[in-house]
Amino acid sequence: MEKIIDENIQGQALSLDKKEGNTRKLFIESYGCQMNFSDSEIVASILAKEGFNTTQNLEDADLVLVNTCSIREKAELTVRKRLEKYNAVKRINPKMKVGVLGCMAERLKSKFLEEEKIVDLVVGPDAYKDLPNLIEEVDAGRNAVNVILSKEETYGDISPVRLQSNGVSAFVSITRGCDNMCTFCVVPFTRGRERSRDPQSIMEEIDDLASKSFKEITLLGQNVDSYLWYGGGLKKDFEKASEFQKATAVNFAKLLDMVAEKYPKIRLRFTTSNPQDMTLDVIEVMAKHKNICKYIHLPIQSGSDRILKEMNRLHTREEYFELIDNIKKLIPDCAISQDIITGFPTETEEDHQDTLSLMEYVKYEYGFMFAYSERPGTLAARKLEDDVPEATKKRRLNEIITAQRNHSTYRHEAFIGKTVEILIEKESKKSDAHWSGRNTQNIVAVFPKGDYKIGDFVMVRIDECTSATLLGEAIGYSDNN
Structure with a gap:
């Protein structure tokens, strides 16, 4: 429940540039929170090296993967309907293989594989590096499953293919799993114990995004405030760390400070926070840096x-x-x-x-x-x-x-009567004559296009609003371009 689910992107089939020499076709769609969409980018990166190019045409696919969510019942029902659709296509195209990834896969592995026999492949959120081996099994005519939860895996060494990207904003995962056993939430059981990613690999990924002119980065985790790197290992084991490890540990406030300091022109966001873990030093770092939203x-x-x-x-x-x-x-x-x-x-x-x-x-x-x-x-x-x-x-x-x-x-x-900085992200849904973007407070603003383009930081005078959107007029570029 703590993971934000954007209804506008549910079930999108992902697409990226074709890699020369790849002959197999992958159809992959995602449901649930941004962590799932981020994980799909990791999967696409792994499979691109295994000869797969993405397709948006289900009927052409050699391999169909759905990245699933167990947070809400609606998401599970939607995925089940999609699996029925995949299997209808599979009857026409018998060489097609179908796999379930993510949280629902971990929870319903035996049901999908043995009872209902609706998939060939079941892969949990910590087992994506095993996909090449699992696909070999499936190619040999055997069902394949790996839903083992890891205490170490953070995918820090894999550079995600930006499938959902508008070229302006990107998500960078910094933690996986969760130690908070909220009674309503299935995440600790489907994504495992909390572990943090090496800050060096985080900085390298952001370096790459900066070199590609991304303007906004969101640090992503089930609970970002719990980020704690002391050389590897679970957060719960930090008390057993050496004095040196404790002295040189990087917590979330330090990581946020490091990123903001190094990339003053990039807007920074983070999600999701947990009230019990958010400390005063995080708020102080936010107050210190203009580029932290x-x-x-x-x-x-x-x-x-x-x-x-x-x-x-x-x-x-x-x-x-x-x-x-x-x-x-x-x-x-x-x-x-x-x-x-x-x-x-x-x-x-x-x-x-x-x-x-x-x-x-x-x-x-x-x-x-x-x-x-x-x-x-x-x-x-x-x-x-x-x-x-x-x-x-x-x-x-x-x-x-x-x-x-x-x-x-x-x-x-x-905000009416004020002028705010907006990062242009896309065309407005309601009018192709207007741009849409967000201010530092994450509120959407819509305004006439003028000569501006996607990726520009623009100063917008707000003239009116609805309960969901600010409406205004661009009056010039901001000093952040």
């Missing part, structure tokens, strides 16, 4: 201390307020967004009102709001009865969405 995605899930405890969130409502106050004190113009789950088991009307009052206090810029749905394999599914009626969940969710819409409008109206 003034935006934090800070999931709360519930405003009720009792429900937070049931969720095994290791912070209280008051601790969250203290964090918000520190952010606003050190970075007054910082935008904050949320994840909220309503209708969690045992949630009362009083708990729900606690969530609404917390939203009123923070007044988030925007949020990702869901009614609770039981996910198999989670602690909540094993130990808590899903006892809030669907009608109650729906009503509470509507109240939360209404509150958020009001707060978004309130936040956006504060």
